[in-house]
Amino acid sequence: MSDAAFPITVAQIVALFMESIFYGIYLVTLGHCLKALLCKKDKFIFKSRRDIKWIMVIVAFLMATFATLDVAFGLRHNLDAFIYYTGPGGATAEFGNITYWVNVMKTVDYIAQTAIGDGMLIYRLYIIYNKSWKMVVLPLMLWVTTTVCGSGIAWVEVTTKHSALLNESSITPWIDSFLSFTLVVNLFVTSLIIGKLWRVRERIVGSSSNPDKWIRVMRIILDSGLMYTLSVVIFFATSIAGNNAQYGVSDVVVQIIGITFNLIIIRVNSASIMSSGIQYPSTVIVPNSGGGIPLRNVNKGHVTTSTFAISTEVGVDVEVVRSTDGDSESKDNGSWKRDYGTDAV
Incomplete structure (x- = not known):
């Protein structure tokens, strides 16, 4: 689909609609996530302070903040373009003003949400490998590189002096690099985690009556990143194609990052990943x-x-x-x- 068939005005309305749907899903998962983190299992009774995983709580609130701001900025941008702007070019000209502060803040939102999501994935790798710093040196370097590329996107938007969209030639190299490093971080770190779990399963397969329970553990890790990774791949494809569909996909990714984080906490706290009463011979x-x-x-x-x-x-x-x-x-x-x-x- 060309830009003529999918103009920026239509793309922005569709993007707001798509993100609103996923934001609703995100709010539902956030409620269950906070209940799992702050309340005792199956009860609305707060845990004691020492039992609360404060790192997870802080991350959940940060993700909620950026997810909410992104929807709010999207609504503000559409109101500015279709209601408040009365200059030449109409809504198309307003959306093409890439230096407008709402455009820049939406980019910052995306970068911040991605940095938090990838950072949590690296944190899991660090813990799973018994707090081994040598296992996270390369992922951390990739994470820093990703953040730098994201900052480059915001910098180009601020300094661009003419009307432009995300398919502007001065911006696309930064976007493509940012998405490439994001994919590398996710695939590399997830592979290391799954490899660790698989090795543990192989070690206990001869002595455990139900070694396939480790498959469930691996599925949790895979499921947590699959939706996010696929959404980034789609975003990458629309970016390379120069299609305005990237606006809607990028807005959705901001919500998906928070959804995947919440789902991990929810599944960990629910009976879906617990096998009570399983007997293990050795x-x-x-x-x-x-x-x-x-x-x-x-x-x-x-x-x-x-x-x-x-x-x-x-x-x-x-x-x-x-x-x-x-x-x-x-x-x-x-x-x-x-x-x-x-x-x-």
């Missing part, structure tokens, strides 16, 4: 709210049972514990730890 998974997660041998003379659970702090935070009989503990101790080391999932 290997169990138990909650652990700490950072590092050591493997340790327990001597109880019987098989331990537990609940498959995931911490709401990072989305996936579990501990692998092996139960052994008393007469075999000394023989098994050490080899288990040597083979598996420390797995922060």
Whole structure:
């Protein structure tokens, strides 16, 4: 579809409509997310301060702020173009004023929301790899590069002296670079997380009665990024094509970033990712709210049972514990730890 078939005036109205729909979805997920973070499970009773994951709460409120501002700026821009602007060129000229503060602020919103979303993904990688800085050095460098490219988009918009849209030749290199690095960060970090989970599953597959429960954990990680990644791919495609559909897609991405974050917290806190009462003959998974997660041998003379659970702090935070009989503990101790080391999932 060419720009003539999809002019900027139509694109902006459609963009506001699309974003409003996803903003409604976002508000629903935000309510459930805050309930999961601030209230006890299945109750409207606030948790104690020490039990609240304040990092997650702060991130949720920041995402809510940028998501709301983006909708508000979109509404303001449409009102300015179709109602308040009376100059030459009409609404088309108003939307083409790329230096207008509403245009710039919508770009800043998108960049900030993306930085928060990608930053949380890297934070999960850091925790899952037992707070290993060497695992996040490259992702952090890519994250900084992405933010710099995003800042370049805003700078070009502010300094451009003539009428232009997002398909302006001076802006598209920054947009394409920004989206490319965003995709690289998401695909690279998600692959590392899934690889870690898969290795843990392979290690316990022989001793667990239900190793496929690890598939659920991997699905949570994949599901959390799939919708976001696909939306960025679509945005990238419309940007390369120079199509005005990129306005609607980019506005939707701002909401999708918040939705995916909320869904992780909701699913972690819900029964959909918990298998209560699952019996594990020799290997169990138990909650652990700490950072590092050591493997340790327990001597109880019987098989331990537990609940498959995931911490709401990072989305996936579990501990692998092996139960052994008393007469075999000394023989098994050490080899288990040597083979598996420390797995922060």
